Amino acid sequence: xxxQAVATTLKLASATSIILMIIGLPVSYWVAFSxxxxxxxxxxxxxxxxxxxxxxxxxxxxxxxGPQSPLGRSYESFAGHGLPFTFEGLVVAxxxxxxxxxxxxxxxxxxxxxxxxxxxxWMLGVSNLETFFRVIVPQSWAGVMTGLVLSFAHTxxxxxxxxxxxxxxxxVTRTLSIDIYDQVQGLNYSGAARTSxxxxxxxxxxxxxxxxxxxxxxxxxxxxxxxxxx
Amino acid sequence: MLxxxxxDKTYDGGPHIQASLRIPHGAxxxxxxxxxxxxxxxxxxxxAGLEKLTAGRILFDGHEWTSVPPQKRPLxxxxxxxALFPHLRVRENIGYGVRHRTDVVERVAAKLNVHxxxxxxxxxxxxxxxxxxxxxxxxxxxxxLLLLDEPxxxxxxxxxxHVRSELAHLLRGLGIPAIVVTHDWVDALTLGDQMVVMSxxxxxxxxxxxEVFTRPQHREVAAAVGVETVVAGRVKRREGGLAILGVGSAxxxxxxxxxxxxxxxxCIRGEDVTVEKGRAEQSSARNHLxxxxxxxxxxxxxxxVVLDVGFELIALVTRxxxxxxxxxxxxxxxAVFKASAxxxxxxxx
Numbered sequence: 001x002x003x004q005a006v007a008t009t010l011k012l013a014s015a016t017s018i019i020l021m022i023i024g025l026p027v028s029y030w031v032a033f034s035x036x037x038x039x040x041x042x043x044x045x046x047x048x049x050x051x052x053x054x055x056x057x058x059x060x061x062x063x064x065x066g067p068q069s070p071l072g073r074s075y076e077s078f079a080g081h082g083l084p085f086t087f088e089g090l091v092v093a094x095x096x097x098x099x100x101x102x103x104x105x106x107x108x109x110x111x112x113x114x115x116x117x118x119x120x121x122w123m124l125g126v127s128n129l130e131t132f133f134r135v136i137v138p139q140s141w142a143g144v145m146t147g148l149v150l151s152f153a154h155t156x157x158x159x160x161x162x163x164x165x166x167x168x169x170x171x172v173t174r175t176l177s178i179d180i181y182d183q184v185q186g187l188n189y190s191g192a193a194r195t196s197x198x199x200x201x202x203x204x205x206x207x208x209x210x211x212x213x214x215x216x217x218x219x220x221x222x223x224x225x226x227x228x229x230x
Numbered sequence: 231m232l233x234x235x236x237x238d239k240t241y242d243g244g245p246h247i248q249a250s251l252r253i254p255h256g257a258x259x260x261x262x263x264x265x266x267x268x269x270x271x272x273x274x275x276x277x278a279g280l281e282k283l284t285a286g287r288i289l290f291d292g293h294e295w296t297s298v299p300p301q302k303r304p305l306x307x308x309x310x311x312x313a314l315f316p317h318l319r320v321r322e323n324i325g326y327g328v329r330h331r332t333d334v335v336e337r338v339a340a341k342l343n344v345h346x347x348x349x350x351x352x353x354x355x356x357x358x359x360x361x362x363x364x365x366x367x368x369x370x371x372x373x374x375l376l377l378l379d380e381p382x383x384x385x386x387x388x389x390x391x392h393v394r395s396e397l398a399h400l401l402r403g404l405g406i407p408a409i410v411v412t413h414d415w416v417d418a419l420t421l422g423d424q425m426v427v428m429s430x431x432x433x434x435x436x437x438x439x440x441e442v443f444t445r446p447q448h449r450e451v452a453a454a455v456g457v458e459t460v461v462a463g464r465v466k467r468r469e470g471g472l473a474i475l476g477v478g479s480a481x482x483x484x485x486x487x488x489x490x491x492x493x494x495x496x497c498i499r500g501e502d503v504t505v506e507k508g509r510a511e512q513s514s515a516r517n518h519l520x521x522x523x524x525x526x527x528x529x530x531x532x533x534x535v536v537l538d539v540g541f542e543l544i545a546l547v548t549r550x551x552x553x554x555x556x557x558x559x560x561x562x563x564x565a566v567f568k569a570s571a572x573x574x575x576x577x578x579x
Contacts, residue, residue: 119307120309122300125327126301
């Protein structure tokens, strides 16, 4: 097992899902509640990584980060080095790549919060921002957890974007999926099999937790309703 | 005036709502009455700031409110289904708008008698309890005006009567003016000092509830209030499950509501009154009041017969009956109706 790749992957997935929580909550709020008529265009952009080949996404991210782009240049003058083929660059790419996995479940959960609770909070003198944290997020925690875990799990398994943007630098940008590819290229099938099996099991366990958790929340609520009826 | 609201709200391709309300200082409650879709809730939401006005203005205690956000308006808004936060216990619900100040929570919980419910979840409360908790939550912020949106419609019929008189008692005791939206005429008579009748986005009539009920100025108001006869009556005696009331110069029997009160509004629907020429011997109806016909007018497929039986009583009869009985102005008749057709609403409620 390539423990260095395991560490890189976990570090990348953790950084990605934490950043996605920070930018995913406001983006999801906007997606759920904005009445802007062109909102659907933003929703389509957020969903793009679901359908675009990772190589296409990676290609554009690479262009945007490169020394030819104003974005890349300003980062380089600020940090002293470019974003491509660094861990930071990889995090930026992963955040974009996993954005829909965080935003879609969270926005769906926000959107299903009954509007009367939000208005009740306003009528009790509580600001929009505070209402968000005291009413909307607590009533959406299953969706928020799902978004967090799915973006973590999705980052664990990304390949195309990582290869395009991060390259294959041991200890920096070589993640598990790239490690598997290398092992297969080097005909080391038993090594590839062990790493693959581990990714399979970890992904399955994570998804089982997400789905089981959502179901349990649902059962818990139904149980409370039931007890009241009796 | 505490509140001057001239509301003009147009929905894109939807209804147009225009209403003016005046709420005086002091503890009076104003009923916003009308059928569903009349625009009552929209008016309430505009006052609350939950809807933007298309035109018009809202002045609260002299302050221009039109662009003040809902958070900055000292209002207590009771939502139709009470909107208790399901993820918070009763205690946190009541303390929600006052940073969970324990002294405030304790005080309003005591006032609304929800002390023993503080550690429960909203889903564990009955409808009546939910209403009291929602009121406690609203009162914790010491609002200057209460807005109650259909406060009784979420309750089943069995608890509604009880909660209604509880609410009436509470509203009188609080000393805070209130606007109550309802489409139920019993609510209007029980809870209101003033009444504003709306239909299809317009205000049709304004006045004290009993006056609006007895003297509707529009056909729509009469249709909206639905009860032809509403008069004051006083219980003379009670016997065998019946209350004998004096109404005007007449006496009538009603099912005894089993309350201590003696002063009631006597409500009789026109369809429940039959008109006869002589005293009907076979009839099981308790009330046979003699009187004369004051007026006869068509009312849809029926005919409205106004009788003077010691008070003004309205009967709705078929055209055939009008012809058979030769009902014309001045004719001597008997008005016949069952004791169970008389609905009594306590005045003190």
